[in-house]
Amino acid sequence: MGIKALKPQTRSTIITYAIVIVAFFAVTVLDGMGFISNSLSGQLVPICAYVSLAVSLNLVVGVSGELSLGHAGFMSVGAFTGVVAAGCLTRMGVESEILLFVAAAVIGAVAAGIIGFLVGIPVMRLRGDYLAIVTLAFGEIIKNLLNNFYIGVDDAGLHFSMTDSSSLGMTQGAILINGPKGAVGIDKISTFALGILLVLITVAVVLNLMHSRDGRAIMAVRDNRIAAESVGINVTKYRLMAFTVASALAGAAGVLYAMNYSTITPSQFDFNQSILILVYVVLGGMGNISGSIVSAAFLTVLPEVLRPINNYRMLIYAVVLILVMVVPNTKIYQRLADAVRSKLRREPKVPVAAAEGGEADE
């Protein structure tokens, strides 16, 4: 009884939050006992960032059903805006690290959300492969634009240039973004706790949106666009809504990611990064939020765990990826999964109409 009596929707929501919270306490306890190696504990914040990114991309790919290949672009918008915001706030005398992080994350999310919205207006006129290609291009455009940004701050305020750092005309103050060299001298204020908090917020936003009027509209558009239009749903609005919210969440995750390193460069947020996030989503299951969390965490930890066998680790990583994709489609796995499922869940009731309407099936 208990959890089995709940609606499937409520049950999966509870399980999703439980995974994150249990993981947090498990890692904290293990870390306290010294079971976590240095290299792995260095990965804790990036894991949280990747989990957030995977969950937010799942909103576009799984929930809204659009293939977006430019997620790293929105991540970088958030990262760099957040770094600039944090740099300015530090200069203005804000000292509390938590306040600094929260402000940077909010500003990064808003900036990425705005860019996502603007990119979304033309992009959402396209579908399928075309949309994938255009989002890929936008990701690259954002990366190359950031390669040419020089931003500095001094007592006179913000300075901006697109030629080089000397043309900023600053005698004192700090250069925050230095073109292809990226953002330098970042305060490393991201912590694992803040990362988990961001993951929880991201999960809450995505799940709450999914299980609401607007979320149902988004999923209706995914399932059948023509039928969704026929019941009065503005298709473009809801595709754009999913895309914008996902971009904003990616921006916040970008801030978390950036604030974990002293230096970040625009070239880190390239096409490979977008694909990596997409792999987490596909592996975890489209539209499956807890799946995205587990797969993002697992695939970020895996290369670290395999570090001792350095030469072979990417080979094993690739083999694991292929196996995880192939095995669930085998008959043996499906039979096992069915057996486990029927043990765990209450027996599904056969639809009443099945008996009478069965013969009409086409």
Place this chain on the structure above:
Amino acid sequence: MSKFTDFAKQRREGTKMVPVPSVSIMPERDLGRAPALECLHLGIDFGGLKAVDDFNITVGRTEICGLIGPNGAGKTTVFNLLTKVYQPTRGTIMVDGRDTAGLDPARVNRLGVARTFQNIRLFNTLTVEENVAVGLHNQHHCGMATSILRLPHHWKSEKYYHERALELLDIFDMAGLADHEAGSLPYGAQRRLEIVRALATNPKLLLLDEPAAGMNPSETAELMENIVKIRDQFQIAIMLIEHDMNLVMNICEGICVLNFGKIIAKGTPEEIQQNDAVIEAYLGKQKEVEA
């Protein structure tokens, strides 16, 4: 909105002077009110082919109207025109006295046209209840921020969607299936669910594209009762495409016969059954049979 009403006024005054050919056989039932649907010289070309041409029809506010014709006559194309899935090449469509020129399918639905599809189009991964809740989308509003923050209004909205969806599902005794995935339902139930979802949008005109397709005689009989029940309960006009002549002749008050994109006959079921042009379209010419 005022643009539409002004236009509607002009249109109504216009039709007073030019009598519109109508299949409505009970015009006195909605005297003095705009008809649920009015088409004037409606047509669409696909390349050189006139798929539908000079389609004129008036459907009264509580009329059940049948659209029949041989395969490929353009019946579903008419539905696609009425719901603006296709933009008409010529002509006017008035819904409840409002011109639908330039509107997209979603806006036409908000004006009061709901439909079902010949090849069922449900939201397969959503539950039965969620399918109906999507149909209720424009009947009750709840903003994105309210939902994400789970403010009290969100819970009120969810309660509304839940209760109203179950109420609507009860029409077809489907409330017990509310938690099932729509795609897993048997064929007949999927057809019924499509009708419920269309009704959820609070239409003035309900378009049913072959509602009895694939149903056995007892299911069809039940469907017939339900179509009349829906008309009486919701006081809406219903237009249906159907090949089951038993259903069409029994529940339709007006029938419109389409062949090669043109209306070849309009009238009551009795008139249509006697009409030579209809018999010819369905069975071929007498001469050809002899030859």
